[in-house]
Amino acid sequence: MSGFSPGFKRFHRSDDPRLPPGQFVADGFPVLSAGPTPRIERDTWTFTVTDASGGERRWTWAEYQALAQESPTVDIHCVTRWSKFGTSWRGVPVDAFLAHVPNGAGYAMVESYGGYTTNVPLDDLANGRAWIVHEYDGAPLAPEHGGPARMLIPHLYFWKSAKWVRGIRLMERDEQGFWESLGYHDRGDPWREQRTWGD
Amino acid sequence: MGGLTVPGAWLRARLTTRTAETATARTLVFSVPDWPGHLAGQHVDVRLTADDGYQAVRSYSLSAPAGEGVAISVQPVPDGEVSPYLAQELPVGADVQLRGPLGGWFVWRPESPDPVLLVAGGSGVAPLMAMLRARERSGAATPFRLVYSLREPGQRWFRDDLDRYAGRDGGADVHYVYTRVSPDGVVRPAGRLAAADLSAPGWLPQDRPLCFVCGPTGFVEHAANLLVGLGHDAGRIRTERFG
Structure with missing residues (x-):
């Protein structure tokens, strides 16, 4: 006897090795965001990388589309405890953008249209582990899922995969983004259950 | 904080x-x-x-x-x-x-002076009910309006408190949107939440209300888009989505 919740029984099989602790498998693709969905036209969309000394490099939609594309198929994990296996995306690895700016910064702020921000250690954005994606499941990314383009960092909780992305600002010292300043974790590794401050 | x-x-x-x-x-x-x-x-x-x-x-x-x-x-x-x-x-x-x-974003603080527009879809009424009750408990006179979308009268939560708030001395405006079946005596035909349901004097864009929208994803997307379309400042619309 645990002393808690008498009569409660396991219902789902959750011993899948792809499932991080405390997560369950979602069938749909739930949406999590803090406000209305912004409408961004591809014609005016730009993506800007700002280095730690303020220098900027900017890409238009056409320039972004012309970069070498990859098609990652990955598992994603939301801090609200759903996980979804085998999601397929199309986009450009973040390394392709970072290659054009001086390195040396340890952290990055991912910035979105609509004002959302999230901080990510630069190591997590580089090394082929993060993409700027514009297709989900073979179709253009819908606005409510972050279209025209969003960040994809599948190895961190999904709030780090900022929707409606418009740029990355490199930082020498870590700063907190939107949810991070409201109690969520600075890194957000689902395998360590880094959900909130102190985890 | x-x-x-x-x-x-x-x-x-x-x-x-x-x-x-x-x-x-x-x-x-x-x-x-x-x-x-x-x-x-x-x-x-x-x-x-x-x-x-x-x-x-x-x-x-x-x-x-x-x-x-x-x-x-x-x-x-x-x-x-x-x-x-x-x-x-x-x-x-x-x-x-x-x-x-x-969660520190989808919250209402009694000291906030702005009018509040609450928009609930089904069980999304739960955190909005906490806000209505917090308002009553604090004695604040902040104008509150709840727009509560539900399928049919049998699905209505928190009946006693909502009926009291909607009553003469309750001080909150409560508007129901029945999407499938309306109760007898309700004039609004059953149907999906529309811009007209969200437009009430005191909670118009120029009144700069703080808007809280909670419900299933499709409902929240629809309601937030209606609010933006009416002219509400996107920065004053806070959303919470289920499922």
């Missing part, structure tokens, strides 16, 4: 009452001796443990403000692992574990 506590340890929580909201939905009130308090709109993680050690955790919005117990309102999901157990099986007097309060 008040309410922005670090939700550290799992706390022992004893079920003290379970009351019916509808034929299937239940409100559970827990006694939690170490509860740090919370803001209206915040949520809590509930952890259940089976005899074999298996644990399941789900998040629920708190439906009552601090000072009125730790209350969650649960719509059992068919074939769900946690919600039917909470709604039907957990014995009164038994314990679960809670962690929280969580």
Whole structure:
């Protein structure tokens, strides 16, 4: 006897090795965001990388589309405890953008249209582990899922995969983004259950 | 910042009452001796443990403000692992574990002077109810309007309190949007939430209300788009989505 919740029984099989602790498998693709969905036209969309000394490099939609594309198929994990296996995306690895700016910064702020921000250690954005994606499941990314383009960092909780992305600002010292300043974790590794401050 | 506590340890929580909201939905009130308090709109993680050690955790919005117990309102999901157990099986007097309060964005503070427009879809009314109750508890005169979308009259939660708020001295405006079946005497034809449902003097864009929208994803997307279309500042629309 645990002393808690008498009569409660396991219902789902959750011993899948792809499932991080405390997560369950979602069938749909739930949406999590803090406000209305912004409408961004591809014609005016730009993506800007700002280095730690303020220098900027900017890409238009056409320039972004012309970069070498990859098609990652990955598992994603939301801090609200759903996980979804085998999601397929199309986009450009973040390394392709970072290659054009001086390195040396340890952290990055991912910035979105609509004002959302999230901080990510630069190591997590580089090394082929993060993409700027514009297709989900073979179709253009819908606005409510972050279209025209969003960040994809599948190895961190999904709030780090900022929707409606418009740029990355490199930082020498870590700063907190939107949810991070409201109690969520600075890194957000689902395998360590880094959900909130102190985890 | 008040309410922005670090939700550290799992706390022992004893079920003290379970009351019916509808034929299937239940409100559970827990006694939690170490509860740090919370803001209206915040949520809590509930952890259940089976005899074999298996644990399941789900998040629920708190439906009552601090000072009125730790209350969650649960719509059992068919074939769900946690919600039917909470709604039907957990014995009164038994314990679960809670962690929280969580979330510091979808919250209403009694000192905020702005009019408040609450937009609920189905069980999304739960955190908005905490805000209505926090307003009453604080004695604030802030103008509140609740637009509550639901399928049919049998699905209505928190009837007594909402009827009281909508009454002569209740001080809050309550507007129902029945999407499938309207009760007798209601003039508005059953149908989906429309811009007209969200337009009321006192809560128009020029009144600069703070808007809170909560419900299933499709509903929240629709309602937030209507509010933006009416001219509300996107920065003053806060959303919380289920499922």
